[in-house]
Amino acid sequence: MADEKKDVMLETMRHSASHVMAEAVQAIFPGAKFGIGPAIEDGFYYDFELPRPLVPDDLPTIEAKMKEIIASKSSFIREEVDKAKACQLFISQPYKLELIEELPGSTVTVYKQGSFVDLCRGPHVESAGDIKAVKLTRVAGAYWKGDEKCPMLQRIYGVAFNTKVELDNYLARLEEAAKRDHRKLGKELDLFSLHDEAGAGLVHWHPKGALIRHIIEDFWKVEHRKKGYDIVYTPHIAKVDLWKTSGHWDFYRENMYSPMDIDGQDYIVKPMNCLGHILMYKTQLRSYRNLPLRYAELGTVYRYERSGVLHGLARVRGFTQDDAHIFCRPDQIEAEVTEVVNLALFMMETFGFHDYELLLSTQPAKYAGTMQIWEEATGALRKVLENLKLKYEVDPGEGVFYGPKIDIKLRDALGRLWQGPTIQVDFNLPQRFDVNYIGEDGLEHQVAMVHRTVLGSMERFMACLIEHYGGAFPVWLSPVQAAIIPIADRHLDYAHKIEDELREHGIRVQVDDRSERMNLKIREAQMDKVPYMLVIGDKEMASSHVSLRMRTGEDAGSMAIAEFINRMISIINAKSPDEL
C-alpha cells in the first residue's frame, strides 16, 4: 500500500478514536459539552466542557470505557441532515451549534456510533473495532477556538496506532527523547542553571556551557566579518521615548519591562537591538555608495514572557540574539536577504541541523505601516525563497508588527518546533526614525532595513543543539575534547606530559589524576560525553603511545600521540558534526 494512503487511513482511525473517547466521556460525564476532536500527529484530542476539572486519574477510567466501546464494534454511521434538524439534534451543545452556524451550505453531516452523535465531516472507520492501539496521554486546558477570550475547555490528548507494537515503540521513543531533554542534560553535563532566587527565565551559564557558547560566538564573529558585517555593541537600556518613537511602546508593550527612573527620566531595558543600530547609523550622512551597511551584535535583550510559557533555555526572559541590522537601498533587499538566507542555512548545516522548517510569516493583526509597504516587503521575501528554490510554507499573520519575516524553525527532542533564525524586512522603523541615505541623484532616500538572526538566540540555539546531539557534542564544540585517564599514580607524569602536548595544539584536555580506578574514570568521562578517552598505563608509557577509547564505546586501540593529534585536529578543523 502506498504510504500516503496508509497515512490517510491512520489519520482516519485517529479521528475515529477521538469520537470513541467523546462517547466514553459522555457516558462518564452526562451533560458534557463537546468542542472539537481532530486527529493530530501520532494521535488525537477532544475538547470538553465538563462539570468538574479532570485529573490524571480520570484517564484510565475513560480509557477503560473506550476499550468497552471498541470491543462492542459499534458502527460509524454517516448521515446528512439539514441545518435545522442538526440544530435540533445538538440543542444542548452550544459549541456544536456555533460550528453549525459557521458552516457553509444548508446541510451538514453527522456521524453516529453507539450512543454518541457528532457533527463531523468525516471520514471515519467502519466500526469502533477498527481502532487498534490507543492510549490517553494527558489532560490540558485549551481555549475554545484557540482564543484567549473564549472559555477554556478541557482537552484530553491520546495517541493511537495500528498495532500495540507501534504504540509501544512510540512510547519507548518518547522515553528516549526525554533523555535528550536539554533541561536534564544541562544539569547532568553542568552546562547552565536557572534559579528561583534569581527569577524565572534567567539563565546562568556554567563554565562548560559558557565555553560552548564562546566557541559558537567566535565562529559566528569570524563568519560575519567574512560576510561584510561590522560587529558593534549597544547599551542595554534606553530612554522610553526612543521606544515610543519606534512604535514598540504601542505594539510591543506587553513584552517590555516597566520603566525605571533615572534622574527623573524613564528608561527601559531593551527588548530588541535595532534602535541602537539605527542611532549609530544616523551619526553620519550616509551615501548610497556606503550601502549596504551591516551592523551585527550579540545583543542581550529582555522580554516579558508570560509565566506559563517559559521552558528551560528555549523560552526565557533574558537572552542574547545573534542579531544584525542591514541598512540598504530598496533595490538591494533581495540580494541581501538572499545572502542572509544562505548564511542561515550554512549555520544550520555547520551545526548539523537537517530537519528544520522554513516559514514565510505575513502581516499580523497589529501592525505598523501601510498595506502597500507590507505587500512589497512580503513579495521581496517570497521572491528570495522562490529563487533559491527552497521549500517553505506561509504562516499567515505571524509577522512582527514592523514587517514580514522568514523564519527557520528547529525541532526539539520531542518534535516541538522552536523558531531559530529569522529574517525580517522593515520599512517602518526607517520611516519613524527618518533613516536615510543620499542617492546618486543627490537627494535623500529612505533606507530599507533587514533585521536578522542566523542562529536565533544563544539560549534557544543551545537548547536545540543539546537536544539534537543528546549532549554528545561534535568534537569542535565539546567543552572537554579528550580525557586522559592514567591507570595508576605512576602514570601521572606521563599523563601530564601528554596533556601539555595536546594543550599546545589547542586541544581542550583534562587529566583525571584522582586516585580512582580506571573504570570509574572511564565511566565518568563517558557520562560527560567526552569524545575521546586516552587510557594511559605501563604499555603506553613504554611505547610513547596512547590507548584511544571513543565515547561510542569503541576501542580504537593504541596509537602514537602525534597520530592522535593529527586525527583530532583534522576533525576539529572540519567542524565535523558527527565524526569522531
Next chain:
RNA sequence: GCCAGCGUAGCUCAGUGGUAGAGCAGCGGUUUCGUAAACCGCCGGUCGGUGGUUCGACUCCACUCGCUGGCUCCA
C-alpha cells in the same frame, strides 16, 4: 496569563496527621587497579516560602514563588 499536575539532602527519589529515609554525590581513610560504578566510615534536610486548621502538619486549607504538560503568545 489560563487549565491540570508537581515542589522532601547537591542530584535521583521513598515517606497518606504523631517532630524525616535510601542510592548517588561530598568529606576522611584503605586500595594503585587495563576500557561504564573498589571497600569502610562520616557529614548532610526550619520537607519551596508565608499564613491558617489541629493537642500535634512534610502530610489538610489559603495565598505566594518556582517547575512540568498543554492553551494563548514568541528568539
